Amino acid sequence: MKEKVSAAPSHPGKGAQRSGFSGKLGYILAVAGSAVGLGNIWRFPYLAAKYGGGMFLLVYLLLMVTFGYVLIMSETALGRMTGKSPVGAFRAFGKSLPFCLGGWVNAVVPMLIVPYYCVIGGWVLKYLVEYLKGSAAALAGDGYFTDFIASSGKVEFWFLCFSLLVFFVILAGVKQGVERVSKVMMPVLVMLAVLVAVYSVSRPGAWEGVKYFLIPNFDNFSWMTVVAAMGQMFYSLSIAMGVLYTYGSYIGKDVDIEKSTAQVELFDTAIALLAGLMIIPAVFAFSGGDMEMLQAGPSLTFITLPKIFSSMGVGALVGVAFFLMFFFAALTSAISLLETSVSSLEDEMHWGRPKCCLLMAVVMMVVGTTSSFGYGIWDSVKIFGLAFLDFFDFLTNSVMMPLAAFSTCILIIRVVGFKKIAEEVECSSAFRRKKLYNFFLKYLAPVCIAIILFSSIANVLGWITL
Numbered sequence: 001m002k003e004k005v006s007a008a009p010s011h012p013g014k015g016a017q018r019s020g021f022s023g024k025l026g027y028i029l030a031v032a033g034s035a036v037g038l039g040n041i042w043r044f045p046y047l048a049a050k051y052g053g054g055m056f057l058l059v060y061l062l063l064m065v066t067f068g069y070v071l072i073m074s075e076t077a078l079g080r081m082t083g084k085s086p087v088g089a090f091r092a093f094g095k096s097l098p099f100c101l102g103g104w105v106n107a108v109v110p111m112l113i114v115p116y117y118c119v120i121g122g123w124v125l126k127y128l129v130e131y132l133k134g135s136a137a138a139l140a141g142d143g144y145f146t147d148f149i150a151s152s153g154k155v156e157f158w159f160l161c162f163s164l165l166v167f168f169v170i171l172a173g174v175k176q177g178v179e180r181v182s183k184v185m186m187p188v189l190v191m192l193a194v195l196v197a198v199y200s201v202s203r204p205g206a207w208e209g210v211k212y213f214l215i216p217n218f219d220n221f222s223w224m225t226v227v228a229a230m231g232q233m234f235y236s237l238s239i240a241m242g243v244l245y246t247y248g249s250y251i252g253k254d255v256d257i258e259k260s261t262a263q264v265e266l267f268d269t270a271i272a273l274l275a276g277l278m279i280i281p282a283v284f285a286f287s288g289g290d291m292e293m294l295q296a297g298p299s300l301t302f303i304t305l306p307k308i309f310s311s312m313g314v315g316a317l318v319g320v321a322f323f324l325m326f327f328f329a330a331l332t333s334a335i336s337l338l339e340t341s342v343s344s345l346e347d348e349m350h351w352g353r354p355k356c357c358l359l360m361a362v363v364m365m366v367v368g369t370t371s372s373f374g375y376g377i378w379d380s381v382k383i384f385g386l387a388f389l390d391f392f393d394f395l396t397n398s399v400m401m402p403l404a405a406f407s408t409c410i411l412i413i414r415v416v417g418f419k420k421i422a423e424e425v426e427c428s429s430a431f432r433r434k435k436l437y438n439f440f441l442k443y444l445a446p447v448c449i450a451i452i453l454f455s456s457i458a459n460v461l462g463w464i465t466l
Helices: 024-035 037-049 054-082 086-091 097-132 142-151 152-173 175-202 207-214 221-236 245-250 256-288 300-312 314-348 353-375 390-414 418-426 434-462
Strands: none
Touching: 024 175, 024 207, 024 245, 024 256, 037 054, 037 207, 037 314, 054 086, 054 207, 054 221, 054 245, 054 256, 054 418, 054 434, 086 097, 086 256, 086 314, 086 353, 097 142, 097 152, 097 314, 097 390, 142 152, 152 314, 152 353, 152 434, 175 207, 175 256, 175 314, 207 245, 207 256, 207 300, 221 390, 221 434, 245 256, 256 300, 256 418, 300 314, 314 353, 314 418, 314 434, 353 390, 390 418, 390 434, 418 434
């Protein structure tokens, strides 16, 4: 019989019944769906290529099982302990201004990310549809992507299509919407990722790319390898987005938080590895190891890969599989971001789900449309030299998320205490990494977060180059 998780965990001072996942599998796949997104598939491969290949991968994995583990455990435990999304979780320990600010920073991050995330999701949906229509040659043409994102009306249309899909799932609720979609899409995503990766590494000349990506070369190590790996881990795991607080509040006391965290770490890392094996060996095979092409950034996905697929014998089919997988990853992550936003509004405004969705629809239209037009009719308008989408990405990922994570660390160190966290975790988990958790959170996590914040701001201001 399927093991059930309480739909309404018992929490002190909690009144109304709270939505929840039907089982542990649903919770794990939903969190994994949140973590596995654009960061894994288009950001991880080009950062790995830029900052040392196997060396970057080694540093990333070490940070994943230390820094990443600590923050996932912290946010999930606080969410389950309080039965609230971020604002309510912070307010449960105090109602003064610092508590309110810490909670709202965590809550506002997904509200600002999900609109521009859906713009990029619209790009992915557009490419998937074009591949299904048999337009692989057109997608590989010079200037196709640039012309597309400059066409504000087309970008807005695909943004709205993708957003409607996300809202449809959220309106269905936690069990019937978020959990059901995650249970279907995540296994399919993994299967597609494996198929594309196997095809990619089997191309002539691809093995050099495999070795560069998987075998650490200490000559490629630099301090920026550590900074970039920290930033990517932060971006990839849905840390400091309020997601883990919210999903933690949906689970019962019988869920093994530590085991679930380890499974999410494994799932997220596996997809990042598969993304690297899909992209880096294919670029090596196509370009002979041209590092400039490998380090092309986000354009690697929408410009370089279509050219590579076009050069393959069954490139159109590979393109369909890749962008279908990419679409699933983007959709599951966008769903988690919007679910977190809606949950925060439900908790704080005491509104029903449809009304909260309507408010988020307004936010989506304003921020998303601004991002859609940022490379088109509003291309001349810049903030710190950044287009609107790039500015929202910088504001949320490089400034607000480190601040949100720092506020979580301070909340635990100065207010909640390690004893209460241990009690929350140990009611269902062995807490095998307890010593690591206490040491890293107390001494290293705040320093790592400060490094990410400073380096990201310094990069935008031109003080350093990442």
